[in-house]
Amino acid sequence: MDILAHGLWTAAAAKAVNKKAKKPLNVWTTTFWGIFPDLFAFGIPFLWMFYNLSTGSVSLADLPHLGRDLEPVPFTNLAPLQLASSLYNISHSLVVFSAVFGLLFIINRKPVWELLGWLLHILIDIPTHSYKFFPTPILWPISSYKFLYGFSWGQEWFQIINYSALVLVYLWLWQSKKKNRVRGF
Numbered sequence: 001m002d003i004l005a006h007g008l009w010t011a012a013a014a015k016a017v018n019k020k021a022k023k024p025l026n027v028w029t030t031t032f033w034g035i036f037p038d039l040f041a042f043g044i045p046f047l048w049m050f051y052n053l054s055t056g057s058v059s060l061a062d063l064p065h066l067g068r069d070l071e072p073v074p075f076t077n078l079a080p081l082q083l084a085s086s087l088y089n090i091s092h093s094l095v096v097f098s099a100v101f102g103l104l105f106i107i108n109r110k111p112v113w114e115l116l117g118w119l120l121h122i123l124i125d126i127p128t129h130s131y132k133f134f135p136t137p138i139l140w141p142i143s144s145y146k147f148l149y150g151f152s153w154g155q156e157w158f159q160i161i162n163y164s165a166l167v168l169v170y171l172w173l174w175q176s177k178k179k180n181r182v183r184g185f
Contacts, residue, residue, distance in 0.1 A: 001128045001153040003038045005162055009124065010034025010117040012169045019176065025114055033117030037091035037125075044087060045080035085134075092122055093140040128153035 001009075014030035052058035090096055097118055104112045125136045127150050135146035151158065 001124050001162070003035050005153075005166065006038065006121050006124065007031050007035045008166050008170075010120055012166070012173060013120055014114075014117070015173050029114040030117040033115050034121050036118055037088075037121045040091040041088040042084055045084040048083070049080050088134055089137045089140045092125060092136050092138070094119075094122060094138045095140060095142055097122060126150065128158070 010033070011027055011031045013034075014025045014027045018024040018027070049058065097115075101112070101115050101119075104115065122136060122138065126138060126147050129135050129147075129150045130152050131146060131148050131150070133152060135148070135150065137144070137146050139145045153159075153162070
């Protein structure tokens, strides 16, 4: 799924949880963790490519081009894609997420619930990535298993459904907030 949709879904989930939670989640922090896996995986390679473009050491023709179904087209300089792939393994692993969540639990002596935005990101990516384009390595580094039968989130039909669902969810959140104000909550 694209990073904007990840952020919107995570914020919506945090807002929905806050309707019932005694101790509300920080929506902004939860949203950050919801986009963190993609920022981590693609931010550094993007900055590397931008730097090389600006210094003239790489031309636009050397950069990867994504086809209609988001499959990478080969290009001469594979370093950014190899780096992105390695970082993607780290940031999209349930094993790594669990280790970080557990470590922070031990350090803080309580769970950092906002980190569940990261977990939501991984769970959303499992079915929305095909094996052809960044399949989600949920058990890395223990196993190289990747979900084989996902579909590309970049397909037009999915984008329409996804953003329509987001509009409905945000309308529901807005409407329920409006009702609570009227009732005096």
